[in-house]
Amino acid sequence: MAKPILTFPHPLLYKKSREVEELNGALARLVEEMLETMYGAPGIGLAAPQIGENIRLIVFDLSDPEAPERRPHHLINPVITALEGEVVGEEGCLSVPGVREKVKRYARVEVKGLDLQGRERIFEAQGLLARMFQHEIDHLDGVLFIDRLGPIKRRRLKSLLLKREREG
Ligand code: ZN
Numbered sequence: 693m694a695k696p697i698l699t700f701p702h703p704l705l706y707k708k709s710r711e712v713e714e715l716n717g718a719l720a721r722l723v724e725e726m727l728e729t730m731y732g733a734p735g736i737g738l739a740a741p742q743i744g745e746n747i748r749l750i751v752f753d754l755s756d757p758e759a760p761e762r763r764p765h766h767l768i769n770p771v772i773t774a775l776e777g778e779v780v781g782e783e784g785c786l787s788v789p790g791v792r793e794k795v796k797r798y799a800r801v802e803v804k805g806l807d808l809q810g811r812e813r814i815f816e817a818q819g820l821l822a823r824m825f826q827h828e829i830d831h832l833d834g835v836l837f838i839d840r841l842g843p844i845k846r847r848r849l850k851s852l853l854l855k856r857e858r859e860g
Contacts, residue, residue, distance in 0.1 A: 694732040695725055695743040697786050700836060700853055705787055709739075709746040709832040712768045712806075719749070720808050723766045726751040731762070735786045737824040739831030742787050750828040754821055767813060770805035770829055772798075781823055783837045791849065795840050797826045 698705055712719065722745060730738040730751055737752035748769045755763040777799030784792040800818045803825045807813050817825055827837055838849050 693725060694729040697729060697733065697738075697742050698744055700788050700838070701850075701857070702787075704741055704744050704746060705831070705836060706834045707741065707746050708834045709741050709748050711748050715768070715806070715808055715810055719768070722749065723751060723808060726766070727753070727764050730786075733786050736820070737828045738786065739828045741831055741834075748832045750825075750832070752824055752828065754824065766807065767803070767805035767815075768807065770803050770825065770832075772801050772825070772829060773804050774802035776800045779823075783823065783827060785827070785837050787831075788836060788838055788853070791838065791853070793838065793841055793845070793849070795823075795837050797823050801825055803829075 722740065726738050726740065726743060726749070729743055730753070734757065736754050737750060740747050740749040749766065750770055751764065751766045753762050753764050775798040778796055779799040780794050780796045782792050783795045799822065800816075801822045803815045803817060805813055815821070815825070830837065830840070838846060841849065
């Protein structure tokens, strides 16, 4: 079942998530819930803390939403093991609805993690996939993309978001 997505400034979004220590049925169910939540939003990636679970788990799918078969992925305890270059591109976040801003990221990253079967998965990513990994791994460290903006823009945006939150 899809879960509600926590939005800025929810404190769980600012908490560092702990490593997954056990691959079990509860974790598999959480992966399913996260995928349903992500597809329902819709989004291309989701990190566990966005639905209130502060563990190092992400799901993603960059395939064409119109395609007959989607390509769901999950990655447990993902770590960036190599990085290269810089690129600025527009980003948004399901936890910061209605905001898109240009963010500087590494152009290419290698990301390692585990799947539910305990197999090591390695992704050599560039373009949107590389951006998605950096964005979702930031969530596991309690960092939102708006925290990566310059200080003036960040302050302006945060006060706007807090005002919007107060006014409902
Ligand atoms: Zn996000």
